[in-house]
Amino acid sequence: MIEFWNSLHPLLQAVIKGLAVIGVMFPFGGACSLIERKISAAMQGRPGPNRAIPFWFAWVPVIGPFLQRLGVFHLMADGGKMFFKEDPVPGHVNKFYFYLAPVVGMIPALTTVTVVPFGAYLNEAGQLVPLVLANLDVGILAVFAVSSLGVYSLILAGWSSNSKYPFLGGIRASAQLISYELSMTLSVLPVFLWVNAPGGEGTLSLFHVVGAQDGAWFGLWMPLCAIIFLVALFAETNRLPFDMAEGEADLVGGFHTEYGAMKWGLFFVAEYSHMLIGSGVFVLLFLGGWNPLPWVPLSDVAAWLHLADQPLLLGLLSIGIFLGKTLFFIFLFMWVRWTVPRFRYDQVMKLGWQKLLPLALGNLIFYAILIAWLQPKFSH
Amino acid sequence: MPYVVERKPLTLSERLYFPQILAGMRVTLKHLFAPNVTMEYPEQRPAIPVGYRGVPTLVKDPHGREKCVSCQLCEFVCPPKAIRITPGEIPADQADRAHVEKAPKEFEIDMLRCIYCGLCQEVCPEEAIFLQNQYSLTGYTRAEMVNDKARLYELGGTLPDRHFKWDKKKSAAEARGHAAH
Numbered sequence: 001m002i003e004f005w006n007s008l009h010p011l012l013q014a015v016i017k018g019l020a021v022i023g024v025m026f027p028f029g030g031a032c033s034l035i036e037r038k039i040s041a042a043m044q045g046r047p048g049p050n051r052a053i054p055f056w057f058a059w060v061p062v063i064g065p066f067l068q069r070l071g072v073f074h075l076m077a078d079g080g081k082m083f084f085k086e087d088p089v090p091g092h093v094n095k096f097y098f099y100l101a102p103v104v105g106m107i108p109a110l111t112t113v114t115v116v117p118f119g120a121y122l123n124e125a126g127q128l129v130p131l132v133l134a135n136l137d138v139g140i141l142a143v144f145a146v147s148s149l150g151v152y153s154l155i156l157a158g159w160s161s162n163s164k165y166p167f168l169g170g171i172r173a174s175a176q177l178i179s180y181e182l183s184m185t186l187s188v189l190p191v192f193l194w195v196n197a198p199g200g201e202g203t204l205s206l207f208h209v210v211g212a213q214d215g216a217w218f219g220l221w222m223p224l225c226a227i228i229f230l231v232a233l234f235a236e237t238n239r240l241p242f243d244m245a246e247g248e249a250d251l252v253g254g255f256h257t258e259y260g261a262m263k264w265g266l267f268f269v270a271e272y273s274h275m276l277i278g279s280g281v282f283v284l285l286f287l288g289g290w291n292p293l294p295w296v297p298l299s300d301v302a303a304w305l306h307l308a309d310q311p312l313l314l315g316l317l318s319i320g321i322f323l324g325k326t327l328f329f330i331f332l333f334m335w336v337r338w339t340v341p342r343f344r345y346d347q348v349m350k351l352g353w354q355k356l357l358p359l360a361l362g363n364l365i366f367y368a369i370l371i372a373w374l375q376p377k378f379s380h
Numbered sequence: 381m382p383y384v385v386e387r388k389p390l391t392l393s394e395r396l397y398f399p400q401i402l403a404g405m406r407v408t409l410k411h412l413f414a415p416n417v418t419m420e421y422p423e424q425r426p427a428i429p430v431g432y433r434g435v436p437t438l439v440k441d442p443h444g445r446e447k448c449v450s451c452q453l454c455e456f457v458c459p460p461k462a463i464r465i466t467p468g469e470i471p472a473d474q475a476d477r478a479h480v481e482k483a484p485k486e487f488e489i490d491m492l493r494c495i496y497c498g499l500c501q502e503v504c505p506e507e508a509i510f511l512q513n514q515y516s517l518t519g520y521t522r523a524e525m526v527n528d529k530a531r532l533y534e535l536g537g538t539l540p541d542r543h544f545k546w547d548k549k550k551s552a553a554e555a556r557g558h559a560a561h
Contacts, residue, residue, distance in 0.1 A: 043408050045417040227398070335412075339404040 017133045021113050028276060029269035034075045036334050043338045049074040079265075087261040090161075097160035102259070102266035105153030108146045109273035115142045116280050117207045119290055119318035121311035122302055130207040131315055139206040140192070143281055144185060147236075150274060151177040154238075154245060157267070158255040169254025172345060173245030176235055179352035180242075184232035186360035187225045190367035191218050191285055197375055206281070210289030214297035219286030224363045226286040228356060233278045235352065238271065239333050241340040244348055279329030280322070287325055290318035433498045433511040436489055437536030438529070444538065445477055447508035450484040454500035454509055462493035463500060479550045487529040491517055510539060 005013070034049070041048025049071035057064050057073070067073065089098065117132035136142050151174050158170015195212045196202045209218075219226040235242040246254035256267050283289060291297045298318055301307075307314040343351065393399040419426060428434070441447050450467040468485025470477050477483070500509045514535060519525045527535065 039412070042413075043411050045411060045414060047416050047418065047420065335405055335408060336401070339408045340401055 017114070021110050021133065025110055025113060025273050025276075026269055029272040030075050030079055032272040032275065032330060033078070033268060034071060035330065037074075038071055039331065039334045040338060043335075052077045082262050082265040085261045087263060090163075090258050092162045093258060094160040094162055097156045098258075099263075101153050101157035101160060102263045102270070103153075104156060105150055105270040106266050106273075108149040108153075109270040109277070112143050112147045112277045113273070115139055115146075115206070116277055117210070117284065117289070118280065118322050119315050120207075120210075120298060121315040121318065122299065122308050123311070126299075126308065128211065128299060129311075131319065132207065135207065136205070138204050140188060140204050140209075140281070140285075143206075143277070144181075147274065147277065148177065148181055150270065153267075153270065154255045157259070161255070161258040163258060165251045165253070166255050166257045169245045169251045169257070172251075173238060173255055176238070176242060176244050176348055176352070179349060180232040180235035180356070183228055183352065183356040183360040184236060186357070186364050187228035187232065188285055189364050190222055190225050190371065193368060193371050194218070194375070197378075206284045206289075210284055210291065213288040213291055213294075214299075215295055217286060217288040217291070217294045219288075220294060222286070222367060224359070225367070226282070228360050228363065229282060229286065231356060233282060234333070234336065235348070237274045237278055237333070239275065240337040241343050242348060243342060244345055275330060275333055276326065279326045279333070282329060283322060283325040290322045292321050428513040428515075432513055432515075433496050433501075435491065435514040435517055435527075435535060436494060436496075436498075436500055436509055436511050436532075437514075438487060438508055438532040439510050439536040439539040440533065441541045441544065442538060443476075445474075446483055446533075447506045447541075448484050448487065449480055449506055449508070450482040450487075451505065453503045453505065457499045457503045459497060459499065460493040460495050462490045462495075464488045464490075477546075479553070480546050484529060487532055489527045489532060491525045491527060492522060506545070507539075507541070507543075510536065512536065 008016075038048045047069075050069045052071070052073040053064065053068040054073065058068070089095065114133040115136050117130040117135070119131035120128045121131065123129050154173040154177070155170050158166045158168075158173065161167065161170075191209060192204060195209055212218075234240075238245045244254075245251075246256070248254075251257070256264055259267065288294065292301055298314075298321075299308075301317070302314050305317075307317065438446075438448055450465055452465050452467065455463045455465045464486075465484050465488075466486035467482050470480055470483050496511065498511050501511050512535070517525070
């Protein structure tokens with residue numbers, strides 16, 4: 001199978017990979033919105049969406065009603081509605097940028113997926129090979145660089161809508177994203193300081209970061225980095241308590257107030273993709289990626305389960321472990337959403353610039369010194 | 381009198397913020413696994429408490445006789461003027477009600493006007509009109525939302541009667557008649 005894949009034309013490979021990204025991220029975005037509705041409902045003590053069912057599926061015993069209670073068909077109903085409903089474009093918008101904004105939002109969201117490794121398997125030589133669409137050596141840099149392009153979508157949407165609330169939402173979103181970008185980037189530096197030991201080959205690849213976590217996970221001995229990264233991640237993805245950009249109470253819908261139908265849906269898929277990718281990157285950086293437990297790397301598990309010579313099964317196992325951790329973070333996003341109320345805008349700015357940024361800087365200096373002191377002992 | 385609410389200075393754990401968030405997350409997690417507090421309406425119906433004021437209806441006495449005597453007190457008392465009564469004579473074929481003075485020929489309650497205040501039930505000297513348990517009333521047209529006499533009796537059914545006022549009146553009148561003779 002792998003031989004067949006390698007024999008394909010690179011262009012064909014790229015097209016298939018591209019379609020795979022779209023084919024995976026869109027349903028994931030939809031599924032996340034359903035999970036969000038279900039979890040929100042459970043936390044508020046109500047059953048959540050549980051009505052929609054195609055009439056022919058209602059005849060299937062047990063499974064039909066079970067899936068109905070789970071609300072699975074609401075997902076399809078919502079998706080179908082989004083595709084087929086009227087797509088209103090208000091008369092006062094700047095049409096070109098108005099149409100452009102959701103697209104600009106989707107592109108970074110779908111592009112960053114390609115550089116995030118989501119699993120690994122052992123090749124014949126017994127080496128771990130990452131499952132990733134584009135194994136770039138700049139890994140994390142590519143993620144940061146491309147995902148921050150997403151802010152253009154919010155600015156464009158807010159500005160081209162040509163009305164007050166979307167404009168305010170766009171401004172807030174861009175200010176917030178730029179503020180937290182700094183602390184986010186600073187908080188991952190200690191990780192890469194450790195991974196790029198002097199004398200070794202320099203790399204920013206996320207795959208190598210996971211490789212460096214065969215023993216202790218970075219989250220265990222760099223908890224402050226992890227926390228700063230997580231807080232910045234909440235801000236970057238515009239999730240509560242940082243959802244300044246939407247803020248239903250004060251800004252109607254924020255930057256997507258004037259949007260409807262699938263254009264609005266694209267914003268949401270982009271938001272959930274950002275959440276997924278952010279969670280994935282967090283898991284890769286601080287929670288050992290596809291290593292099931294601290295000090296228990298994937299290769300050990302492969303040896304116990306005799307999966308070393310079965311790349312397909314091992315690959316699926318590693319994807320399962322990685323996805324499990326990532327989905328926990330998706331849950332965490334929703335969990336926090338129903339726990340912490342929204343910050344005020346000035347509080348967000350204060351937290352970003354006066355608390356998180358100095359903390360990230362101090363943290364960087366502390367770990368730089370610690371790593372300089374520790375690394376010679378480990379390399380010997 | 382205005383008074384000043386004293387704001388306590390934040391404790392260390394409050395200023396660190398994270399312990400507070402974790403405490404909050406414990407609460408929300410508890411709610412995640414707590415049983416639902418909502419009722420799935422069309423399948424599950426709420427228990428109607430005694431004295432509930434639902435849709436006003438006309439009731440019959442245990443003998444299946446019409447109780448309303450068309451006195452029109454409810455029509456007069458009705459604050460939104462939802463009730464319209466056309467008084468009429470007792471039908472000739474109801475011999476056992478011949479001593480009752482009147483009966484409604486037509487009785488209409490416009491449910492688009494009704495405010496469920498229950499004054500009609502309160503004012504009725506015959507205990508003929510009751511706000512019962514039905515709370516869900518829908519229709520496609522305005523005309524559908526006007527309950528006529530037949531519909532009101534259908535909704536109302538029969539309620540137990542403690543007095544049988546007109547039976548007593550009749551027997552009293554008969555006793556008086558016997559005494560006079």
